[in-house]
Amino acid sequence: MGRLITKCNDPTVLYVSGGNTQFIAYSQNRYRIFGETIDIAIGNCLDRFARVLKLSNDPSPGYNIEKMAEKGKKFLHLPYTVKGMDVSCSGILY
Structure with missing residues (x-):
């Protein structure tokens, strides 16, 4: 999908779901994970944040x-900045 949208041959992709978050790119004839969340996934964090704010799930918490x-x-x-591509989201809501 990244290739279709951006017209790039090897785009970097941010894969975000309720259970996983990864920075992925195609390099040297294979897909490589360059970084990921090391605790809570970004999608899960957004879902929790929406619940804290009492936002509707319609059409989706992230949209709202x-x-x-x-x-x-x-x-x-x-x-401050973080070196590397791995991120931690566990302290965002506390």
């Missing part, structure tokens, strides 16, 4: 979070 974010005016400065 996105619509709510479009109305936001305040951005948070993130004071």
Whole structure:
């Protein structure tokens, strides 16, 4: 699908679901995972976040979070960077 949408031969893909999150690319004749979440998947985190905010599941929690974010005016400065491609999302909701 990434090839069809972007017209790139070997696009980098962010695979997000309720149980998995991976940064994947096709390299040297095979798909490689360059990074992933090391605890809670991003999709699962978004589902939990929507429940905390009491957002509807219709049409989807992620869609409703996105619509709510479009109305936001305040951005948070993130004071540090993470080396590598693995990420941890477990502390976001606490």
